[in-house]
Amino acid sequence: MSLTVGDEVARREITVDRARLVRYAGASGDFNPIHWNDRVATAVGLPGVIAHGMWTMGAASSVVADWIGDPGAVLDYQVRFTRPVPVPDPGAATIEVTAVVGALDPEAGTARIDLTVAVDGVRVLGKAQALVRLS
């Protein structure tokens, strides 16, 4: 695979609705009510139910895993949660994921993939970076 720093390697839009959040709560064991109960979410100052930050992080990682063709090639993955993702009801939110080559280490055979994850053009994750093994 021939890569250059700055190359965009993948781009995807992923929608998330309340049913998706309930599914993630069950699968992950994170039952914090701010992810399914508007009354609780607004009581703590949120605009309403928000997506689990870990859902957003997980959904974005699949974009990298699919591009590299092996989810086990994701060696390291980090994000900062900078902005909540409100999920309306009825309706859905859409996260826009863009993956760009941030750095290459030919000796180690790895690439750092920098992810931009945004909702309506506003970033919701900061310093979202995945280190992948190139085969």
Next chain:
Amino acid sequence: MPVDVGYAGRQYPPTAAYEVGRQKLQEFADAVGASHQAHTDPSVARALGYPDVIAPPTFAVVVAQRAEAQLFEDPAAGIDFSRVVHADERFTHHRPIHAGDRLVTVLHVDSITVRAGLAMITTRAEIASEDGEPVTTVISTLAVRPEDS
């Protein structure tokens, strides 16, 4: 009650083993939209060199949070979960988690700092196989907002 900064530096004893099942990995992969067949089809995973289906990159949070509960559910630590906001998360995979793994986690409280009432708590979950092979390191930072905000 404020967060007790005295918990910084604490290390907990290893957890009981978490058994990774194929169905659990499929359920988690479905929830995050991880559609790669290495999560669901053992023959695809084996063709990539793994002993069984593998976990999506963030699945380790399921294992780590069971260990983190030792800190967060300890009333003496003073962490009010309704005031907690997730600040950042990092997974370092020493190898992929796969179905059939029996994982033991040691939780470390790496730091607790309080500034202007806002507490930042960084934990590190060292996940290993039962025989001590390092599998994944999960570093998580939570912010606990002060009560008057």
